Amino acid sequence: MNRRYLSIALSGCFVLSMFAPDVRAQQRSFYQQTDLKGQEIGKLTGDTYYARMDDYVSVFMVTPEGIVLVEPIGTEFATWLKGEMASRFHVPVKYVIYSHSHWDHASGGAVYADTARFIGHENMLRNIAMPPADTPLPQNVRAQDTNGNGKIEASEAQGNLKTMFSLYDADKDGSLSGAEIVRGPILNVRAPDITYTDRLNINIGGKRVEVIHQPTGHADDNTIVRFVDGTNVLFASDWITVHRLPFGPISPDEIPPVKAVEAMDFEYFVCSHGRLGKKADVTASIRYREQLRDAVAKAIAEGQTLQQAQASVLMEDYKDWEFYAVQRPQNVAGTYRALTSKK
Numbered sequence: 516m517n518r519r520y521l522s523i524a525l526s527g528c529f530v531l532s533m534f535a536p537d538v539r540a541q542q543r544s545f546y547q548q549t550d551l552k553g554q555e556i557g558k559l560t561g562d563t564y565y566a567r568m569d570d571y572v573s574v575f576m577v578t579p580e581g582i583v584l585v586e587p588i589g590t591e592f593a594t595w596l597k598g599e600m601a602s603r604f605h606v607p608v609k610y611v612i613y614s615h616s617h618w619d620h621a622s623g624g625a626v627y628a629d630t631a632r633f634i635g636h637e638n639m640l641r642n643i644a645m646p647p648a649d650t651p652l653p654q655n656v657r658a659q660d661t662n663g664n665g666k667i668e669a670s671e672a673q674g675n676l677k678t679m680f681s682l683y684d685a686d687k688d689g690s691l692s693g694a695e696i697v698r699g700p701i702l703n704v705r706a707p708d709i710t711y712t713d714r715l716n717i718n719i720g721g722k723r724v725e726v727i728h729q730p731t732g733h734a735d736d737n738t739i740v741r742f743v744d745g746t747n748v749l750f751a752s753d754w755i756t757v758h759r760l761p762f763g764p765i766s767p768d769e770i771p772p773v774k775a776v777e778a779m780d781f782e783y784f785v786c787s788h789g790r791l792g793k794k795a796d797v798t799a800s801i802r803y804r805e806q807l808r809d810a811v812a813k814a815i816a817e818g819q820t821l822q823q824a825q826a827s828v829l830m831e832d833y834k835d836w837e838f839y840a841v842q843r844p845q846n847v848a849g850t851y852r853a854l855t856s857k858k
């Protein structure tokens with residue numbers, strides 16, 4: 516449905532109000548919750564700011580010709596932030612940069628469609644395309660198909676499929692096909708209208724924003740953004756976290772890309788989640804990953820099984836990092852598998 520916006524030349528409130536009923540509500544409660552609560556805007560450096568809603572963070576740069584924003588995050592966040600930016604800065608949002616295609620970062624862009632263009636890595640188009648119609652229901656949701664018709668009706672949906680049913684149901688027929696489920700709850704993700712392959716520079720109002728492709732295990736359409744302003748701000752979504760263990764079964768293969776980020780010129784580091792950081796936080800992430808790799812390698816050399824390594828590799832220096840209890844065993848597992856599969 517979002518592609519419809521592209522073909523409509525009308526602008527402003529008329530378009531938004533015409534299509535407002537099509538933008539499904541995307542409640543804040545759908546999003547990852549942590550101790551960080553509330554909405555706020557704060558200055559980083561020069562004319563570059565961060566905006567937060569609970570655990571989610573975006574960054575924007577204000578220039579006399581308009582604003583460059585990374586991450587729409589969602590309809591609620593985008594609607595709030597658009598109003599705040601209009602009343603504080605009196606210039607429109609000219610570019611929205613997608614860090615990757617996942618629903619909890621890329622939703623809500625349509626809110627800015629009256630003034631902005633949308634930039635994403637070229638892989639994002641493939642990742643948000645509808646898979647073939649005969650895509651079967653994924654194994655992990657088949658139990659929900661109690662009437663066995665190969666679809667999940669609203670009355671059958673459980674958990675995540677129930678909570679975000681309308682965001683999965685792209686054709687709005689009241690049931691979810693395998694293709695709709697594999698595609699994800701991305702009804703509110705507006706496709707990028709500018710895509711790039713390796714790198715793209717935005718020059719606006721005498722400033723520059725660098726849009727850089729860095730595929731990761733988390734997302735092959737991952738984009739890093741460097742705001743060249745004052746002492747420079749680097750934004751990287753999800754995969755380099757600040758005072759927080761990385762998410763999931765990470766691999767040592769990600770150490771070189773994190774080092775490549777560390778080598779860039781910036782002072783402020785903003786991850787899409789959690790607290791604000793500085794370059795030292797990226798360095799700390801490298802140290803964690805290297806110590807984890809070495810500790811797991813040692814456990815493997817001693818003949819430990821995965822379960823034994825998960826029990827013995829405690830990474831105690833990082834006990835006060837967020838998600839230590841939940842993510843440490845997963846981090847160990849991903850590293851163990853990566854190191855043993857290479858033998």
Ligand SMILES: [Zn+2]
Binds near residue numbers: 617620733753
């Ligand atoms: Zn993600």
